[in-house]
Amino acid sequence: MPDRLPPLPPERLSPEQRRIADAILAGPRGSLDGPFRAWLYSPALADRLQQLGEYVRFDNVLPRRLSEFAILITARHWTAQFEWYAHHPLALAAGLDPAVAAAVAEDREPAGLSPDERAVYDFATQLHRAGRVDDAAYEAARAAFGEQGVVDLIGLCGYYTVVAMTLNVAEVELPPGQAPPLKPRRGA
Numbered sequence: 001m002p003d004r005l006p007p008l009p010p011e012r013l014s015p016e017q018r019r020i021a022d023a024i025l026a027g028p029r030g031s032l033d034g035p036f037r038a039w040l041y042s043p044a045l046a047d048r049l050q051q052l053g054e055y056v057r058f059d060n061v062l063p064r065r066l067s068e069f070a071i072l073i074t075a076r077h078w079t080a081q082f083e084w085y086a087h088h089p090l091a092l093a094a095g096l097d098p099a100v101a102a103a104v105a106e107d108r109e110p111a112g113l114s115p116d117e118r119a120v121y122d123f124a125t126q127l128h129r130a131g132r133v134d135d136a137a138y139e140a141a142r143a144a145f146g147e148q149g150v151v152d153l154i155g156l157c158g159y160y161t162v163v164a165m166t167l168n169v170a171e172v173e174l175p176p177g178q179a180p181p182l183k184p185r186r187g188a
Contacts, residue, residue: 004169004170004171005037005038005041005169005170006037007032007037008037008040008041013040014043016043016044017040017043017046019043020040020043020046020047020050021036021040023047023050024036024046024050027050027054028054028057028058029050029054033086034082034083034086034163034167034172035049035162035163035166035167035170035172036050037172038166038167038169038170038172039166049159049162052155052159053159053163055155056152056155056156056159056160057071057156057159060149060152060153060155060156061145061146061148061149061152062120062145062149062152062153062156063094063116064090064094064095065091065094065095065096066116066117066120067094067156068087068090068091068094068096069091069096069100069104069117069120069121069124070120070124070153070156070157070160071083071087071091071156071160072084072087072088072091072096072101072104072105073104073120073121073124073125073128073157074124074128074156074157074160074161074163074164075087075160075164075182076104076105076107076182076185077125077128077129077161077164077185078161078164078165078168079168079182079184079185080163080164080167080168080182081167081174081180081181081182082167082172082173082174083160083163083164083167084105084181084182085174085175085178085181088101088105088181096117097110097112099111099112100112100113100117105181105182106183107183107185109121115140115144116144116145118140119137119140119141119143119144119145120141120153122136122137122140122141123137123138123140123141123150123153124153124156124157127154127157128157128161138150141153
């Protein structure tokens with residue numbers, strides 16, 4: 001099935017869309033893959049989201065391994081196939097244990113988490129499932145990452161929720177020959 005919001009041909013881009021597309025292409029992502037091509041249908045939103053995404057992905061205070069872990073938790077929550085496909089190799093390259101990623105993919109609690117991974121897992125999982133976190137999860141994240149880290153973790157989960165929703169609604173397909181990496185969530 002083709003994407004619901006397919007890539008806009010370059011000749012159809014408005015000057016504002018072209019400016020934002022050029023900014024994304026010139027930035028650290030270097031690509032309009034994933035949600036960006038859908039977001040270009042709303043250039044002002046695309047611009048704001050890509051700036052937020054650049055901060056939460058590349059400049060937040062969490063170590064890259066933990067940022068990517070939070071992104072995988074978010075992708076799993078939303079069963080966002082393209083998000084998982086794009087970030088799973090990045091998480092492993094950043095040092096996330098493949099067994100931890102596999103457990104999250106299977107919608108299981110990973111065994112043997114380090115204290116900082118446990119803080120991210122509990123915080124992000126509670127935030128996605130309940131829309132809030134309990135005092136223990138909050139305090140563990142605050143102790144591990146400080147108040148800025150807590151806010152950055154909220155930002156990661158929120159931004160990648162918007163990414164996941166965009167990918168799922170736009171039905172952004174995986175590259176040819178790639179099987180969906182995530183099974184539907186239990187009870188879904």
